[in-house]
Amino acid sequence: MSYKFEFASVLAFWPDFLHGTWLTVQLSFLATLLGFVLGTLCAIGRRGHIAWLRRLCGFYVEVIRNTPLLVQIFLFYFGLASVGLPMHATVAALVVLVINVGAYTTEIMRAGFDSVHPGQLEAAECLGLSRPQIYWNVVLQPAMERVYPALTSQFVLLMLATSITSQISAEELTAVANRVQSMTFRAFETYLVVAAFYLVLSFAMRLGFWLLGLVIFPRRRQLGTAL
Amino acid sequence: MNNEFNANHLIYLLHGAAWTLGLSAVGFVGGSLLGFVVALGRIAPSRWLRGGVMVYVQLVQGTPLLILMFLAYFGLSIAGLDVSPLVAAGLAMTVYASAYLGEIWRGSLQSVPRTQWEAAECLSFSASQRLFLIIVPQALRIATPPTVGFLVQIVKNTSLASVVGFIELARAGQVINNALFEPFLVFSIMAVLYFALCYPLSLWAHALETRLQVGRRVPLGT
Amino acid sequence: MTDNVPIVRLDRVQKSFGAARVLDGVSFDVQRGEVVAIVGKSGSGKSTALRCIDRLETIDGGQITVCGQSLDSPSLDLRRLRREVGIVFQSYNLFPHLTVVQNVSLALRKVRRKSAAEAATIAQRVLQQVGMADKAQAYPEQLSGGQQQRVAIARSLAMEPQLMLFDEVTSALDPELTGEVLQVMESLARGGMTMILVTHEMAFAAKVANQIIFMHAGRVHEAGGPEILAEPQTPELRRFVGNGL
Numbered sequence: 001m002s003y004k005f006e007f008a009s010v011l012a013f014w015p016d017f018l019h020g021t022w023l024t025v026q027l028s029f030l031a032t033l034l035g036f037v038l039g040t041l042c043a044i045g046r047r048g049h050i051a052w053l054r055r056l057c058g059f060y061v062e063v064i065r066n067t068p069l070l071v072q073i074f075l076f077y078f079g080l081a082s083v084g085l086p087m088h089a090t091v092a093a094l095v096v097l098v099i100n101v102g103a104y105t106t107e108i109m110r111a112g113f114d115s116v117h118p119g120q121l122e123a124a125e126c127l128g129l130s131r132p133q134i135y136w137n138v139v140l141q142p143a144m145e146r147v148y149p150a151l152t153s154q155f156v157l158l159m160l161a162t163s164i165t166s167q168i169s170a171e172e173l174t175a176v177a178n179r180v181q182s183m184t185f186r187a188f189e190t191y192l193v194v195a196a197f198y199l200v201l202s203f204a205m206r207l208g209f210w211l212l213g214l215v216i217f218p219r220r221r222q223l224g225t226a227l
Numbered sequence: 228m229n230n231e232f233n234a235n236h237l238i239y240l241l242h243g244a245a246w247t248l249g250l251s252a253v254g255f256v257g258g259s260l261l262g263f264v265v266a267l268g269r270i271a272p273s274r275w276l277r278g279g280v281m282v283y284v285q286l287v288q289g290t291p292l293l294i295l296m297f298l299a300y301f302g303l304s305i306a307g308l309d310v311s312p313l314v315a316a317g318l319a320m321t322v323y324a325s326a327y328l329g330e331i332w333r334g335s336l337q338s339v340p341r342t343q344w345e346a347a348e349c350l351s352f353s354a355s356q357r358l359f360l361i362i363v364p365q366a367l368r369i370a371t372p373p374t375v376g377f378l379v380q381i382v383k384n385t386s387l388a389s390v391v392g393f394i395e396l397a398r399a400g401q402v403i404n405n406a407l408f409e410p411f412l413v414f415s416i417m418a419v420l421y422f423a424l425c426y427p428l429s430l431w432a433h434a435l436e437t438r439l440q441v442g443r444r445v446p447l448g449t
Numbered sequence: 450m451t452d453n454v455p456i457v458r459l460d461r462v463q464k465s466f467g468a469a470r471v472l473d474g475v476s477f478d479v480q481r482g483e484v485v486a487i488v489g490k491s492g493s494g495k496s497t498a499l500r501c502i503d504r505l506e507t508i509d510g511g512q513i514t515v516c517g518q519s520l521d522s523p524s525l526d527l528r529r530l531r532r533e534v535g536i537v538f539q540s541y542n543l544f545p546h547l548t549v550v551q552n553v554s555l556a557l558r559k560v561r562r563k564s565a566a567e568a569a570t571i572a573q574r575v576l577q578q579v580g581m582a583d584k585a586q587a588y589p590e591q592l593s594g595g596q597q598q599r600v601a602i603a604r605s606l607a608m609e610p611q612l613m614l615f616d617e618v619t620s621a622l623d624p625e626l627t628g629e630v631l632q633v634m635e636s637l638a639r640g641g642m643t644m645i646l647v648t649h650e651m652a653f654a655a656k657v658a659n660q661i662i663f664m665h666a667g668r669v670h671e672a673g674g675p676e677i678l679a680e681p682q683t684p685e686l687r688r689f690v691g692n693g694l
Contacts, residue, residue, distance in 0.1 A: 068386035068423035078410035123542035127556035163291035202289035
C-alpha cells in the first residue's frame, strides 16, 4: 500500500470541526428535550380513553418508525419548500429530528408506563388523585427509572443520526467533514478524525446521562442502586 | 418540465427498492456472520478477547453509519481495491450490523439459563458441542424477535448508501425528483415504498415477541 | 346526617366476571363507628364486595350507597367520595420512588390542598400513630412488609376518611409481622373509626368486630355478632370455622 496518511492538513481545520460539533450538540440537546416531551405526551395519548387520539398517535409512531430518517428529511425540507413553505435547513433538521425521536420515545415511555404496577394506580386513584396528577406524581418517575437505559441509548442514537442532516446542508459535524475533505483531498483521514469526534460525543453523552440520573432519581443516589 | 410521474418512474423506483432489499440482504448476512463471531468473542473466556471485541463494538456503535459509509468508500480506494458503491456500502452495512447483532445475540446467549450451561458441562460435552448443540438452539428462540426488529433498521439504513452513490430506493427517488422537480410527490411515494418493506417486518417482530412472551423489548433506532 | 342511616349499604348486589357470577345478591349495612369483618373461603367474593364499595369494580345489579351517595348515580363525584373512603391493600402499593413521609403527604397536598407545612405536620402525626415516625425519610424498599403496611395505613389515615377498608392486609405478611399491623388496626377501631375488613384472622375478627359477615359462593351466608363464629348456624360456616382458618 503506497498511500501515505497525512493528518496535518485535516487537523488544521479544527475550528471548523468545533463549530460543526457545537451545532451537532445543539441539535442533539434540543431534539432530545423536545422529543422527550413529545414522546411522553404521545405515550399518554396512546394509553388514554380517547379513541381517535390513540389511533392518531399509533399511526404517527408506525409511519415514523418504518421509514428512513433520510426520507423524512427530504420530504419535510424539499417537499414543503415545493408547496410554498421554505425554511432554514437547521430549523428543518431540528423539526424532523424531534418528530423522529418522538416516535421512538413514545414506545419507550409506553413500556415504562406499562411497567408501573397497577396496584399503585389503584392506590393513587383511591386517594382521590386525578389522572394528570397520577401521571405526574406516581407514574412518571418510576417509569423513567425503569426505561432510563433505553432512553439514553435512544438519545445517543439521535446524536449520531444528526449526521444525516448534512444531506440538507445543515452545518453540523458531518457537513463540515464533507467540506474539509473536498478541500484537502484527504477524505479517509477527515472522516477518521470526525469519527473520533463522534466517539468523544457519544462517551460524553453517556457520562452526562449517568450524572443526570443521579440528580433526578434521588432514590438511586441514596440507596446506591446502579442505573 | 412537462414530465408527469408515470409508470416508468414507478418501475425505476421499484428497481431501486429491489436493490434496497439486495443491500439489506448483504448487510444482514454479512452482519450475521461477523456478528456471531462478535457474540462469541464477548462471552469468550479470554479477557483480552472479550475486551478487544468490546472495543470494536463501542467504536462501531459510537460512529454514525453515514461516517462508516464514507470510511468504507474512501478506505477501500486507499487499499487499492475496486470501489463500487455496492461493495463500499455492503462493507459498511456489514460492520454496522455486526456490532448491533453481536450485542443482541450476546444478550440472547446470556439469557439462556445458567442451569443449561451447567447441565451440558456435566454431560461431558466439549465447549463447542455445548455451545452449538444446547445453548445456541435455545438462544435462537430468544434472539429472533430483536433480530427481526433490527432487520427493519437495516432496511431503513440502506438509504444512506445513496450518499456514496449506490442506486437503491432513496437514490432512485432523488434521480427522479431531479428530473421532475416534484419532491413532495416523489418522496411521498418513496416513503410509502419503504413503509411497505418495513411495516410487515415490524409486525412480524411484534408477533414473534408476543408469541414467545419474552419481556417487551422496545426497538430503538432512527 | 341522622344516626341510623348506614354509612355503607349494599342492596342485592350482583357482579360477574365474564361467565363467573362472583356476587349473587349481597346485602348488608354498616353503621357509623362499626367494625365489620367479612370472612369466607377464597373465591367467596369477599374481596370483590369490598372493592365494589370503593368503586374499584363496577356492579352489574343492585345498589351500593356510601356516605349517602349511590355509586351508580350519574352525578356522583367519585374523586370527592374517595376522599372520604380510605383503602389499604394486601400488597401495600406504596409509591416506591417516594419516601415514607412523601407517600403519606402526597394526597394531602394534591387532593386536600394542604400547604407543605400542614401536610408535614399531619403526616408526622399519623406516622406516630402507627409507630413509623422514625422511618419518615426511608424508602419503601428499605422497610419490612409489616412496616410498609403500617405506612400504607398511615397514608389512608392522613386523609381523615369517614370510613376505612382493609383488603386482607395481613395475608402477604410473615406471621411475626402481622401482630404489629393488627395492633394498629385495633387501636383505630377503639378510636371509633368505621372499618370494614376482609380478613383471614379469625381471632382478631372475633375480638375487634361488632359485626361479622360470612360470605359463601357470592352470598351473605350468615351475619351477626362475633358469637356466630362460636356458634355457627349453617354447615358451611361450621366447616369454615372448624378448619381453623
